[in-house]
Amino acid sequence: MRLCPLSAARLLLTLQLLLSLPNALAAIxxxxxxxxxVRLENDAxxxxxxxPHITENLFAAxxxxxxxxxxxxxxxxxxxxxxxxxxxxxxxxxxxxxxxQADLIIAWGSGISFETQTKLNALxxxxxxxxxxxxxxxxxxxxxxxxxxxxxxxDSPVLNTxxxxxxxxxxxxxxxxxxxxxxxxxIQSLNGTHIVNDVFSRCGLYNVFAxxxxxxxxxxxxxxxxxxxxxxxxxxxxxxxxxxxxxxTTYDRIRAVRNQALHAINPDLLQRPTPRxxxxxxxxxxWSSQLHDSNPNAHSR
Amino acid sequence: xxxxxxxxxLTLLILIAxxxxxxxSALLIGTVNIPLSxxxxxxxxxxxxxxxxxxxxxxxxxxxxGLVGAIxxxxxxxxxxxxxxxxxxxxxxxxxxxxxxxASLVIVLFSTTGIGLMSLTAVSMxxxxxxxxxxxxxxxxxxxxxxxxxxxxxxxxxAITALAGSLGNLMDFFADNAALRQISLWRxxxxxxxxxxxxxxxxxxxxxxxxxxxxxxxALNVMLLGDSQARYLGINVSQVRNALIIAVAIAVCTSVAxxxxxxxxxxxxxxxxxxxxxxxxxxxxxxxTVLGALLLICADTIARTxxxxxxxxxxxITALLGVPFFLYLLNRGTSHV
Numbered sequence: 001m002r003l004c005p006l007s008a009a010r011l012l013l014t015l016q017l018l019l020s021l022p023n024a025l026a027a028i029x030x031x032x033x034x035x036x037x038v039r040l041e042n043d044a045x046x047x048x049x050x051x052p053h054i055t056e057n058l059f060a061a062x063x064x065x066x067x068x069x070x071x072x073x074x075x076x077x078x079x080x081x082x083x084x085x086x087x088x089x090x091x092x093x094x095x096x097x098x099x100x101q102a103d104l105i106i107a108w109g110s111g112i113s114f115e116t117q118t119k120l121n122a123l124x125x126x127x128x129x130x131x132x133x134x135x136x137x138x139x140x141x142x143x144x145x146x147x148x149x150x151x152x153x154x155d156s157p158v159l160n161t162x163x164x165x166x167x168x169x170x171x172x173x174x175x176x177x178x179x180x181x182x183x184x185x186x187i188q189s190l191n192g193t194h195i196v197n198d199v200f201s202r203c204g205l206y207n208v209f210a211x212x213x214x215x216x217x218x219x220x221x222x223x224x225x226x227x228x229x230x231x232x233x234x235x236x237x238x239x240x241x242x243x244x245x246x247x248x249t250t251y252d253r254i255r256a257v258r259n260q261a262l263h264a265i266n267p268d269l270l271q272r273p274t275p276r277x278x279x280x281x282x283x284x285x286x287w288s289s290q291l292h293d294s295n296p297n298a299h300s301r
Numbered sequence: 302x303x304x305x306x307x308x309x310x311l312t313l314l315i316l317i318a319x320x321x322x323x324x325x326s327a328l329l330i331g332t333v334n335i336p337l338s339x340x341x342x343x344x345x346x347x348x349x350x351x352x353x354x355x356x357x358x359x360x361x362x363x364x365x366x367g368l369v370g371a372i373x374x375x376x377x378x379x380x381x382x383x384x385x386x387x388x389x390x391x392x393x394x395x396x397x398x399x400x401x402x403x404a405s406l407v408i409v410l411f412s413t414t415g416i417g418l419m420s421l422t423a424v425s426m427x428x429x430x431x432x433x434x435x436x437x438x439x440x441x442x443x444x445x446x447x448x449x450x451x452x453x454x455x456x457x458x459x460a461i462t463a464l465a466g467s468l469g470n471l472m473d474f475f476a477d478n479a480a481l482r483q484i485s486l487w488r489x490x491x492x493x494x495x496x497x498x499x500x501x502x503x504x505x506x507x508x509x510x511x512x513x514x515x516x517x518x519x520a521l522n523v524m525l526l527g528d529s530q531a532r533y534l535g536i537n538v539s540q541v542r543n544a545l546i547i548a549v550a551i552a553v554c555t556s557v558a559x560x561x562x563x564x565x566x567x568x569x570x571x572x573x574x575x576x577x578x579x580x581x582x583x584x585x586x587x588x589x590t591v592l593g594a595l596l597l598i599c600a601d602t603i604a605r606t607x608x609x610x611x612x613x614x615x616x617x618i619t620a621l622l623g624v625p626f627f628l629y630l631l632n633r634g635t636s637h638v
Contacts (some may be wrong), residue, residue, distance in 0.1 A: 186488070186494075192318060209610070220332070222354060223332045223610030237483075238479065
């Protein structure tokens with residue numbers, strides 16, 4: 001039997017297609033927090049991170065070395081401070097962004113306007129939108145990042161830690177109420193849409209202002225007296241205990257004052273959706289159980 | 302004016318009575334429901350905390366709102382007369398923008414949250430000095446020797462406001478995360494930080510402003526005709542103007558430093574008073590003072606109760622309350638300027 005040259009060529013083409021198939025299958029696909037599918041042909045090598053929490057999570061996923069640019073305030077871990085900046089909290093330099101020749105952009109959904117997103121889409125670079133609302137979301141972000149970067153995801157110490165912490169602190173019915181104070185003048189808290197509430201519910205706490213209509217509701221002293229929380233957690237600036245936290249000691253009508261449950265925490269441990277939130281979780285759960293141990297009858301619910 | 306001369310003293314008395322009634326009601330409403338029995342009956346379980354809430358939380362706040370409202374309204378009356386311009390208000394001489402820049406500078410450069418003298422934070426000191434510096438600048442620019450140009454002062458005020466505003470934005474740009482948050486929250490400001498010390502600090506310049514406005518009430522009437530007319534009538538124009546501008550600048554700077562920026566009252570309340578009582582300052586000064594205090598106390602009480610336990614910015618309510626009333630007055634057809 002003799003092959004005609006044409007069919008030989010066809011065979012060759014088919015073979016070639018078959019050979020290239022595994023390559024096409026190797027393309028990476030993940031679903032981001034906005035529900036869109038992000039597809040990469042190859043592992044991301046040059047990543048632009050458009051938010052401090054994304055930078056922190058990329059480092060945690062072992063991809064810190066591949067970040068080519070980030071934005072202002074990306075200050076953790078230490079190495080992140082030396083990364084080139086291409087924008088601030090409300091601005092983004094698109095020219096600088098094009099210059100770094102990224103193959104993946106990771107943006108924070110709430111931190112980027114519709115207009116900017118349209119412009120970014122026009123660049124043709126794949127974009128992953130990160131918008132973690134729960135601790136599982138943070139965990140999934142870390143897995144996605146590892147996958148997009150093509151680094152092996154099993155046996156990752158950070159993911160193992162996450163797994164253990166989430167198993168140790170399942171969400172449970174609230175036994176006590178908490179007022180989370182993020183500022184003093186005016187008094188501000190966070191409502192139920194923020195990720196801190198996931199931490200609270202895993203520690204058996206209920207945020208007294210969870211139902212407030214705005215994300216960062218403005219309150220006054222009287223509203224705290226009326227809400228009468230069992231626990232007050234304040235996050236000021238950085239690690240220091242804000243001086244205004246002890247102002248509450250004047251109001252001995254508030255249960256938290258009688259319980260001596262006025263605590264300060266670094267906001268980065270509770271408000272940033274990164275592995276550091278597990279430290280915040282451990283700390284808050286410790287205070288919650290302390291409250292219960294010292295005075296089992298102190299709880300309002 | 303649509304209140305006859307004969308009815309005016311009575312109307313003023315009614316306004317004062319209204320101010321007293323509104324202030325007392327403001328003491329009795331709030332997020333925590335306080336029955337009168339708890340307030341006066343010492344044997345009541347909640348007696349102690351009820352007294353505390355009314356006397357230590359609500360009373361200073363009502364007083365501060367009243368003082369700030371009075372300062373802004375009276376400042377508007379004086380400014381509109383001095384500049385012979387119906388659009389003048391206290392923020393026109395750069396006070397508000399200067400105060401905002403001063404606060405930003407202190408926050409960014411000293412990154413301080415510490416408490417200063419008498420519960421006046423370093424930030425409110427910065428705001429006070431910033432506002433004073435800006436108004437001094439504007440005033441110097443408008444004065445050449447003994448001559449003083451109203452239009453130069455208005456334009457210089459606009460220029461200094463713009464300059465302070467853009468410098469403030471520049472500070473935002475260089476601020477780190479923490480300072481940025483502190484700056485934006487300071488700008489939102491509010492009257493919740495009221496305490497007896499702050500009330501005292503605002504009360505002194507407020508009383509000085511009322512006193513100096515009343516003292517120069519006749520001069521203000523004559524100066525509406527123009528500086529030269531006033532001079533012919535034997536008024537030391539530059540001395541009166543200096544005294545009044547200094548009194549307004551100090552009072553408004555203090556109120557901005559203690560209660561944040563509240564727009565609208567300084568512009569609209571003087572016109573309300575004028576529409577009702579005519580342009581004579583002997584009546585305008587007390588009426589605007591009472592109306593300003595009344596409006597801000599009402600607005601602040603609504604702001605802290607309408608969506609309790611949350612709070613709205615008082616400035617939102619002042620406009621919502623004041624504008625319909627103001628438009629009603631305007632629509633009565635009398636020319637007022």
